[in-house]
Amino acid sequence: MANVLVVAELLEGKARKTTLCAVTAAKQIAEGTGGSFDILSIGEGAGASADELSGYGAGKVLKAEIAGGYICEKYAATVAEAGKGYDILVACASAYGKDLLPRVAEKLNAGVASDISSVNIDGGKLSYTRPMYAGNVSGTLEITTDKQVVTVRQSEFDAAEASGGASPTEDIAIQSDPAADKVEFLGVEVVKSERPELTDADVVVSGGRALKSAENFANIIEPLVDALGAAMGASRAACDAGYVPAELQVGQTGKVVAPKLYIAIGISGAIQHLAGMKGSKTIVAINKDKEAPIAQVADYFLVADLFDVVPALTDAVKKL
Amino acid sequence: MKILVSIKRVADPDNASKLKVSADGTSVTSEGLEWKMNPFDDWSLEAALRLTENAAERNARVGEVVLVSIGPNDEHTQRIIREGLAKGAERGILVEADEGSLDAGVVSAILKAIVDKESPDLVVMGKQAADGDSNVAGTKLAERLGWPIINSAMKIVTADDGKTLDVKRELDTGVATVKVTGPAVLTTSDRILHPESVKNGVTPDDHQYAKLEVGGRYASLKGIMQAKKKPIDQMSIGDLGVDATKSLNYTKFELPPARSGETTFVEDAADLVDKLHNTAKVI
Ligand SMILES: Cc1cc2nc3c(=O)[nH]c(=O)nc-3n(C[C@H](O)[C@H](O)[C@H](O)COP(=O)(O)OP(=O)(O)OC[C@H]3O[C@@H](n4cnc5c(N)ncnc54)[C@H](O)[C@@H]3O)c2cc1C
Numbered sequence: 119m120a121n122v123l124v125v126a127e128l129l130e131g132k133a134r135k136t137t138l139c140a141v142t143a144a145k146q147i148a149e150g151t152g153g154s155f156d157i158l159s160i161g162e163g164a165g166a167s168a169d170e171l172s173g174y175g176a177g178k179v180l181k182a183e184i185a186g187g188y189i190c191e192k193y194a195a196t197v198a199e200a201g202k203g204y205d206i207l208v209a210c211a212s213a214y215g216k217d218l219l220p221r222v223a224e225k226l227n228a229g230v231a232s233d234i235s236s237v238n239i240d241g242g243k244l245s246y247t248r249p250m251y252a253g254n255v256s257g258t259l260e261i262t263t264d265k266q267v268v269t270v271r272q273s274e275f276d277a278a279e280a281s282g283g284a285s286p287t288e289d290i291a292i293q294s295d296p297a298a299d300k301v302e303f304l305g306v307e308v309v310k311s312e313r314p315e316l317t318d319a320d321v322v323v324s325g326g327r328a329l330k331s332a333e334n335f336a337n338i339i340e341p342l343v344d345a346l347g348a349a350m351g352a353s354r355a356a357c358d359a360g361y362v363p364a365e366l367q368v369g370q371t372g373k374v375v376a377p378k379l380y381i382a383i384g385i386s387g388a389i390q391h392l393a394g395m396k397g398s399k400t401i402v403a404i405n406k407d408k409e410a411p412i413a414q415v416a417d418y419f420l421v422a423d424l425f426d427v428v429p430a431l432t433d434a435v436k437k438l
Numbered sequence: 439m440k441i442l443v444s445i446k447r448v449a450d451p452d453n454a455s456k457l458k459v460s461a462d463g464t465s466v467t468s469e470g471l472e473w474k475m476n477p478f479d480d481w482s483l484e485a486a487l488r489l490t491e492n493a494a495e496r497n498a499r500v501g502e503v504v505l506v507s508i509g510p511n512d513e514h515t516q517r518i519i520r521e522g523l524a525k526g527a528e529r530g531i532l533v534e535a536d537e538g539s540l541d542a543g544v545v546s547a548i549l550k551a552i553v554d555k556e557s558p559d560l561v562v563m564g565k566q567a568a569d570g571d572s573n574v575a576g577t578k579l580a581e582r583l584g585w586p587i588i589n590s591a592m593k594i595v596t597a598d599d600g601k602t603l604d605v606k607r608e609l610d611t612g613v614a615t616v617k618v619t620g621p622a623v624l625t626t627s628d629r630i631l632h633p634e635s636v637k638n639g640v641t642p643d644d645h646q647y648a649k650l651e652v653g654g655r656y657a658s659l660k661g662i663m664q665a666k667k668k669p670i671d672q673m674s675i676g677d678l679g680v681d682a683t684k685s686l687n688y689t690k691f692e693l694p695p696a697r698s699g700e701t702t703f704v705e706d707a708a709d710l711v712d713k714l715h716n717t718a719k720v721i
Pocket residue numbers: 325326327328352353354355356367368369370371372383384385386387388389390391394404405406407410422423424425477478568652653
């Protein structure tokens with residue numbers, strides 16, 4: 119029987135969808151082992167978010183209001199203290215989860231199964247499967263410490279649906295950590311977009327180095343993105359060159375996406391890029407070079423100059 | 439400034455699709471693949487070198503970079519340490535360990551023991567290893583030391599003689615800026631290779647490093663010659679008195695199923711839209 123604590127991720131006072139993917143994993147563990155799960159809402163706006171998170175069937179929702187920007191050291195001690203009452207801590211393997219949970223784990227002497235793609239339960243015994251080697255091997259592991267810490271890959275766990283009801287909420291004490299005095303939060307530039315989030319979109323359109331400039335991204339890729347109601351992504355080469363911001367990077371070091379439709383435009387399909395998108399349902403490549411490695415995963419391939427065909431594609435989509 | 443940089447050997451990540459799994463599924467075999475320096479560590483080494491040199495004076499060294507690698511004590515691990523020494527690091531440490539005996543917890547325990555011996559001002563690590571892809575060891579090390587962790591640093595500007603650092607770090611949703619008082623553990627993002635990613639107060643602030651596309655700098659011929667004479671300290675986990683109990687136990691490895699289906703080559707934009715709308719039914 120495993121009792122699970124989900125560590126919520128808040129952005130500007132609201133729970134990110136990543137939290138609901140962690141809830142799904144927590145439910146699987148709790149149901150599979152005959153345990154239960156609670157949620158910890160922590161950060162600025164924890165109170166309001168706790169109310170929102172109380173509709174997902176948790177035993178209770180703990181809240182820890184911490185003002186100011188997120189810093190790992192400011193949160194970890196409080197999460198660890200709350201975690202003492204649980205067997206397993208779960209968060210999404212977002213940049214936030216991967217930053218915070220290992221520190222919490224070390225405070226609890228726990229092993230971390232990072233970025234898992236599935237939870238396996240065999241006769242009450244838990245193991246986790248996770249992609250390794252840029253998605254070229256999948257490994258199954260057990261955590262042998264008393265407590266377990268798990269981060270889950272967002273593209274592999276659907277967001278939990280609200281189940282009605284209202285879990286009780288409970289304030290918990292904030293714990294201090296001397297390491298927090300060593301870090302001062304100076305600010306954050308949050309990139310605002312009306313578009314769906316990359317990790318959460320049904321359609322993703324990504325551009326690569328072949329776009330050659332930020333203007334071409336704006337004039338060629340963005341109209342197609344918007345015609346499809348898609349999220350925009352990019353290769354590392356495009357992010358590095360500054361055509362688009364780094365958080366649009368798809369791949370081993372960027373975001374992992376698995377939309378219904380992924381369109382790779384002027385992207386060669388390096389192994390590190392494939393790591394971030396080969397789980398997509400339908401993959402389209404638009405590339406001048408029909409030998410480009412992206413062909414290994416493409417369902418549809420349009421061999422063409424993107425500057426010729428993408429505007430035509432956008433027009434054809436608009437006519438649907 | 440003294441910086442400890444951890445470097446791991448990994449099976450050639452550009453050929454990871456050629457990896458195999460043993461018949462009983464208990465190990466990954468990388469036969470035929472060359473051992474390479476984990477590219478994420480290579481980026482961190484680049485950051486550490488930039489922090490400890492005067493780039494305007496032919497990269498004259500003004501600080502110390504100590505490399506530490508944990509792995510089998512053989513010619514491959516030694517070659518990778520020499521590669522880092524040839525790029526400019528001053529010394530190497532090789533902690534002998536069988537790869538199967540390591541996990542992020544054990545690695546962080548070993549690194550803690552090395553930090554206790556070496557007392558660096560900073561530890562700069564790859565945010566992940568290209569084999570395990572875990573992103574855990576750096577943060578665990580920071581907690582063991584009671585130091586702050588700054589993950590995914592893309593820009594580092596030093597102040598107060600390197601005692602504090604202004605760091606920009608990449609998030610899922612943008613970029614955060616923090617001021618850190620050392621000692622601290624940092625991991626780096628892809629953008630740490632940018633021409634202006636590091637300002638160390640010695641190299642003129644307007645200096646632009648050459649654009650690096652894939653990894654850190656290449657070693658110069660002189661660097662390669664000098665590296666042959668640089669020391670590599672060898673030790674065992676036992677020498678360090680570290681509790682090397684693992685917290686993870688891998689029971690099975692598998693190759694993920696290949697994507698099914700053929701690639702359909704389409705004629706033009708209209709044909710593509712037709713197929714996506716009527717055949718795949720995804721738009
Ligand atoms: C440790 C490590 C981690 C990495 N992580 C990532 C990651 O997370 N994500 C990632 O994407 N990469 C990552 N990379 C980089 C990766 O190896 C590739 O360098 C990168 O993906 C290449 O980007 P690209 O496909 O846009 O550019 P290129 O490889 O240069 O490909 C450009 C493509 O555009 C095509 N093209 C050119 N002109 C046109 C045109 N007019 N019309 C149509 N097609 C055209 C070309 O045929 C080519 O196929 C990583 C690398 C390392 C070492």
